[in-house]
Amino acid sequence: MVSALSIVTDPAGHYVHWGVILISVTNLMVIVAMVILFVLALVVPFPGTRHVDDQERREP
Amino acid sequence: MTTRMEPRAADEAGSWTANVRNRIVGLVPEGQALPDRQPVYVHSWIYVFGVATLAALAVVIVTGGILAIGGVAWWHVSSLGLFVNSLHLWSVELFFAFMVIHLWGKFWMAAWRGGRALTWITGMVLFLTSIGTAFTGYLSQGNFASQWIAAEGKDGINSIGVGAYFNVLNPGQMLLWHVVLLPFAVGAITVMHVVMVRRHGVVPPIDAADPSSPKEA
Numbered sequence: 001m002v003s004a005l006s007i008v009t010d011p012a013g014h015y016v017h018w019g020v021i022l023i024s025v026t027n028l029m030v031i032v033a034m035v036i037l038f039v040l041a042l043v044v045p046f047p048g049t050r051h052v053d054d055q056e057r058r059e060p
Numbered sequence: 061m062t063t064r065m066e067p068r069a070a071d072e073a074g075s076w077t078a079n080v081r082n083r084i085v086g087l088v089p090e091g092q093a094l095p096d097r098q099p100v101y102v103h104s105w106i107y108v109f110g111v112a113t114l115a116a117l118a119v120v121i122v123t124g125g126i127l128a129i130g131g132v133a134w135w136h137v138s139s140l141g142l143f144v145n146s147l148h149l150w151s152v153e154l155f156f157a158f159m160v161i162h163l164w165g166k167f168w169m170a171a172w173r174g175g176r177a178l179t180w181i182t183g184m185v186l187f188l189t190s191i192g193t194a195f196t197g198y199l200s201q202g203n204f205a206s207q208w209i210a211a212e213g214k215d216g217i218n219s220i221g222v223g224a225y226f227n228v229l230n231p232g233q234m235l236l237w238h239v240v241l242l243p244f245a246v247g248a249i250t251v252m253h254v255v256m257v258r259r260h261g262v263v264p265p266i267d268a269a270d271p272s273s274p275k276e277a
Contacts, residue, residue: 030153030157033157034157034160034161037157037161038106038161038164038165040105041104041105041106041108041109041161041165042104042105042106044105046103046104046105048103
């Protein structure tokens with residue numbers, strides 16, 4: 001049985017072949033990680049205070 | 061001892077140094093070269109990836125400079141060279157990952173709005189130039205991978221008619237493109253891109269008011 005780690009480290013590489021799309025598993029994992037990072041950047045709150053928000057909250 | 065200063069008005073009447081100085085000073089609005097406050101919508105992780113790309117580029121340049129001291133084959137024969145080469149590789153990986161996430165964020169914000177077309181264009185040219193720089197880097201590894209990439213790439217380069225001037229099978233030429241010409245281009249376009257960002261301000265989200273162009277809001 002092939003472990004997940006050996007899929008990444010195998011010099012010959014493993015590929016996902018779907019129609020005209022042919023991509024190595026490692027490149028696909030990098031792209032998936034980037035998409036996850038992009039989504040997290042949109043939904044995870046940024047630390048610190050939003051000074052202008054505080055000012056807006058005081059306004060009627 | 062004192063130094064006598066000529067009147068400023070006399071300097072500005074046809075002096076190229078005064079003209080250049082005025083152009084440089086006028087590139088960005090006063091106080092915007094290194095601002096310490098930003099609009100509230102910048103308070104989001106999606107606005108971090110531009111400067112993260114710049115930080116990765118700084119590591120790329122420093123590690124590339126150290127590799128240049130040791131030479132092309134250094135990382136094949138030295139554990140320190142291998143370590144620095146790995147830093148160079150992984151900082152490039154992060155550089156491209158951050159740059160592409162930055163691109164995604166700016167694309168969905170339609171970041172060319174509000175007179176920012178040149179900011180968008182310099183960013184795209186910078187992206188393409190960076191790909192060329194990385195390509196010549198892979199050709200400069202001095203191993204079977206670089207030979208394979210060169211052999212595979214030569215037909216593509218020849219098919220667009222520039223193989224006589226940009227010969228991917230010539231490792232010396234590719235190394236000089238990688239360490240001199242393309243880094244100079246990447247550096248110059250990066251400066252232009254950052255100046256454009258500072259000149260027009262950070263693009264707001266689509267539903268937010270743009271402080272730099274009141275008409276658009």
